[in-house]
Amino acid sequence: MTDETDPEATLEQWKEEMRAEHEDAIRNPDPDEDHRIEGVAQVNYRCYYEYDADADELERARTEQVDELADPELLSCACGVRGMTPDEARAHVAAARDRP
Template sequence: MGDETERDPEATLEEWKESMQDEHERAIAEPDPDAAHEVEGVVQVSYRVGYDYDPDEGLVVAESEQVDERGEPELLGCSCGVRGMTREEAREHLAAARGAE
Protein backbone atom coordinates (compact mmCIF):
# COMPACT_ATOMS: atom_id res chain seq x y z
CA MET A 1 0.00 0.00 0.00
CA GLY A 2 2.85 2.36 0.71
CA ASP A 3 4.20 2.08 -2.84
CA GLU A 4 0.98 3.30 -4.47
CA THR A 5 1.30 6.81 -5.83
CA GLU A 6 -1.50 9.10 -4.70
CA ARG A 7 -2.81 11.46 -7.35
CA ASP A 8 -3.11 15.14 -6.59
CA PRO A 9 -6.86 15.93 -6.84
CA GLU A 10 -6.12 19.42 -8.20
CA ALA A 11 -3.90 17.99 -10.95
CA THR A 12 -6.56 15.41 -11.80
CA LEU A 13 -9.20 18.16 -12.02
CA GLU A 14 -6.97 20.28 -14.27
CA GLU A 15 -6.29 17.30 -16.56
CA TRP A 16 -10.03 16.65 -16.80
CA LYS A 17 -10.75 20.32 -17.59
CA GLU A 18 -8.08 20.32 -20.32
CA SER A 19 -9.44 17.13 -21.89
CA MET A 20 -13.00 18.52 -21.81
CA GLN A 21 -11.79 21.79 -23.40
CA ASP A 22 -9.94 19.83 -26.10
CA GLU A 23 -13.09 17.78 -26.79
CA HIS A 24 -15.20 20.96 -26.90
CA GLU A 25 -12.81 22.64 -29.37
CA ARG A 26 -12.79 19.52 -31.59
CA ALA A 27 -16.61 19.37 -31.60
CA ILE A 28 -16.73 23.02 -32.69
CA ALA A 29 -14.09 22.72 -35.41
CA GLU A 30 -15.05 19.24 -36.66
CA PRO A 31 -18.86 19.04 -36.69
CA ASP A 32 -20.57 15.75 -37.41
CA PRO A 33 -21.34 15.86 -41.15
CA ASP A 34 -24.40 13.64 -40.69
CA ALA A 35 -26.05 15.79 -38.00
CA ALA A 36 -28.33 18.78 -38.39
CA HIS A 37 -26.75 22.05 -37.29
CA GLU A 38 -29.01 24.79 -35.99
CA VAL A 39 -27.61 27.20 -33.41
CA GLU A 40 -29.85 28.61 -30.70
CA GLY A 41 -29.59 30.37 -27.36
CA VAL A 42 -31.84 30.97 -24.40
CA VAL A 43 -32.56 34.37 -22.87
CA GLN A 44 -34.79 35.38 -20.02
CA VAL A 45 -36.94 38.47 -19.85
CA SER A 46 -38.15 39.61 -16.43
CA TYR A 47 -41.72 40.59 -15.64
CA ARG A 48 -43.13 42.31 -12.59
CA VAL A 49 -46.34 40.51 -11.67
CA GLY A 50 -49.03 41.91 -9.35
CA TYR A 51 -51.57 39.67 -7.66
CA ASP A 52 -55.06 40.03 -6.25
CA TYR A 53 -56.66 37.69 -3.79
CA ASP A 54 -59.78 35.79 -4.76
CA PRO A 55 -61.48 33.79 -2.00
CA ASP A 56 -62.24 30.92 -4.39
CA GLU A 57 -59.02 30.86 -6.43
CA GLY A 58 -56.42 32.29 -4.04
CA LEU A 59 -53.84 34.52 -5.67
CA VAL A 60 -54.67 35.54 -9.23
CA VAL A 61 -52.58 37.65 -11.58
CA ALA A 62 -53.95 41.17 -11.67
CA GLU A 63 -51.27 42.75 -13.85
CA SER A 64 -47.90 42.01 -15.39
CA GLU A 65 -45.32 44.34 -16.87
CA GLN A 66 -42.14 43.50 -18.74
CA VAL A 67 -39.28 45.18 -16.85
CA ASP A 68 -36.35 44.57 -19.17
CA GLU A 69 -35.65 43.99 -22.84
CA ARG A 70 -34.62 40.75 -24.41
CA GLY A 71 -30.84 40.54 -24.49
CA GLU A 72 -28.46 38.36 -26.45
CA PRO A 73 -27.58 34.99 -24.96
CA GLU A 74 -24.02 34.68 -23.68
CA LEU A 75 -23.64 31.06 -24.77
CA LEU A 76 -25.14 29.20 -27.69
CA GLY A 77 -25.84 25.57 -28.44
CA CYS A 78 -26.23 23.55 -31.62
CA SER A 79 -28.89 20.97 -32.36
CA CYS A 80 -26.06 18.46 -32.95
CA GLY A 81 -25.30 18.52 -29.21
CA VAL A 82 -22.45 21.03 -28.92
CA ARG A 83 -23.25 23.39 -26.05
CA GLY A 84 -21.63 26.37 -24.37
CA MET A 85 -20.31 28.12 -27.50
CA THR A 86 -19.49 31.79 -27.70
CA ARG A 87 -20.85 33.66 -30.73
CA GLU A 88 -17.45 33.31 -32.43
CA GLU A 89 -17.30 29.58 -31.69
CA ALA A 90 -20.85 29.14 -33.03
CA ARG A 91 -19.90 31.02 -36.21
CA GLU A 92 -16.84 28.77 -36.59
CA HIS A 93 -18.94 25.65 -35.96
CA LEU A 94 -21.58 26.58 -38.57
CA ALA A 95 -18.93 27.59 -41.10
CA ALA A 96 -17.22 24.21 -40.65
CA ALA A 97 -20.56 22.40 -40.89
CA ARG A 98 -21.47 24.24 -44.09
CA GLY A 99 -18.05 23.48 -45.55
CA ALA A 100 -18.53 19.78 -44.78
CA GLU A 101 -21.85 19.58 -46.64
Protein backbone atom coordinates in the same frame (compact mmCIF):
# COMPACT_ATOMS: atom_id res chain seq x y z
CA MET B 1 -1.11 1.27 0.02
CA THR B 2 -2.09 4.91 -0.40
CA ASP B 3 -3.37 6.70 -3.45
CA GLU B 4 -0.70 9.25 -4.37
CA THR B 5 -2.69 11.04 -7.09
CA ASP B 6 -3.24 14.74 -6.66
CA PRO B 7 -7.01 15.42 -6.90
CA GLU B 8 -6.41 19.00 -8.07
CA ALA B 9 -4.06 17.88 -10.82
CA THR B 10 -6.51 15.18 -11.89
CA LEU B 11 -9.33 17.73 -12.04
CA GLU B 12 -7.22 20.16 -14.09
CA GLN B 13 -6.24 17.37 -16.49
CA TRP B 14 -9.90 16.42 -16.91
CA LYS B 15 -10.86 20.07 -17.54
CA GLU B 16 -8.17 20.40 -20.20
CA GLU B 17 -9.37 17.21 -21.91
CA MET B 18 -12.96 18.49 -21.89
CA ARG B 19 -11.85 21.87 -23.30
CA ALA B 20 -9.92 20.10 -26.07
CA GLU B 21 -12.93 17.90 -26.92
CA HIS B 22 -15.21 20.95 -26.93
CA GLU B 23 -12.86 22.88 -29.21
CA ASP B 24 -12.59 19.88 -31.54
CA ALA B 25 -16.39 19.54 -31.70
CA ILE B 26 -16.67 23.23 -32.60
CA ARG B 27 -13.96 23.20 -35.28
CA ASN B 28 -14.74 19.75 -36.73
CA PRO B 29 -18.53 19.37 -36.89
CA ASP B 30 -20.02 16.01 -37.85
CA PRO B 31 -21.04 16.31 -41.53
CA ASP B 32 -23.93 13.88 -41.01
CA GLU B 33 -25.62 16.01 -38.35
CA ASP B 34 -28.01 18.94 -38.64
CA HIS B 35 -26.30 22.16 -37.55
CA ARG B 36 -28.79 24.72 -36.28
CA ILE B 37 -27.70 27.18 -33.60
CA GLU B 38 -30.12 27.77 -30.75
CA GLY B 39 -30.15 29.48 -27.39
CA VAL B 40 -32.42 30.09 -24.45
CA ALA B 41 -33.32 33.64 -23.51
CA GLN B 42 -35.38 34.89 -20.65
CA VAL B 43 -37.36 38.09 -20.40
CA ASN B 44 -38.30 39.08 -16.88
CA TYR B 45 -41.71 40.29 -15.88
CA ARG B 46 -42.91 41.88 -12.69
CA CYS B 47 -46.18 40.28 -11.64
CA TYR B 48 -48.77 42.10 -9.54
CA TYR B 49 -51.33 40.20 -7.50
CA GLU B 50 -54.59 40.97 -5.80
CA TYR B 51 -55.81 39.08 -2.80
CA ASP B 52 -59.20 37.39 -3.09
CA ALA B 53 -60.37 37.21 0.53
CA ASP B 54 -63.36 34.98 -0.28
CA ALA B 55 -61.18 32.32 -1.91
CA ASP B 56 -58.11 33.13 0.24
CA GLU B 57 -55.98 33.21 -2.93
CA LEU B 58 -53.67 35.54 -4.75
CA GLU B 59 -54.78 36.24 -8.30
CA ARG B 60 -52.48 37.73 -10.87
CA ALA B 61 -53.84 41.16 -11.72
CA ARG B 62 -51.28 42.32 -14.29
CA THR B 63 -47.74 41.90 -15.52
CA GLU B 64 -45.11 44.36 -16.62
CA GLN B 65 -42.10 43.48 -18.74
CA VAL B 66 -39.02 44.78 -16.94
CA ASP B 67 -36.30 44.10 -19.53
CA GLU B 68 -35.89 43.54 -23.24
CA LEU B 69 -35.15 40.28 -24.98
CA ALA B 70 -31.37 39.85 -25.24
CA ASP B 71 -29.35 37.20 -27.02
CA PRO B 72 -28.07 34.49 -24.69
CA GLU B 73 -24.38 34.41 -23.83
CA LEU B 74 -24.06 30.68 -24.53
CA LEU B 75 -25.44 28.88 -27.55
CA SER B 76 -25.95 25.27 -28.57
CA CYS B 77 -26.14 23.40 -31.83
CA ALA B 78 -28.79 20.86 -32.75
CA CYS B 79 -25.93 18.37 -33.31
CA GLY B 80 -25.26 18.30 -29.56
CA VAL B 81 -22.43 20.79 -29.08
CA ARG B 82 -23.37 22.93 -26.08
CA GLY B 83 -22.02 25.96 -24.26
CA MET B 84 -20.58 27.89 -27.22
CA THR B 85 -19.93 31.59 -27.25
CA PRO B 86 -21.44 33.45 -30.24
CA ASP B 87 -17.96 33.46 -31.89
CA GLU B 88 -17.60 29.70 -31.35
CA ALA B 89 -21.12 29.10 -32.72
CA ARG B 90 -20.30 31.09 -35.87
CA ALA B 91 -17.07 29.12 -36.32
CA HIS B 92 -18.96 25.85 -35.82
CA VAL B 93 -21.62 26.63 -38.43
CA ALA B 94 -19.04 28.01 -40.86
CA ALA B 95 -16.97 24.83 -40.48
CA ALA B 96 -20.07 22.69 -41.04
CA ARG B 97 -20.86 24.56 -44.26
CA ASP B 98 -17.27 24.20 -45.51
CA ARG B 99 -17.42 20.41 -45.23
CA PRO B 100 -18.55 18.35 -48.21
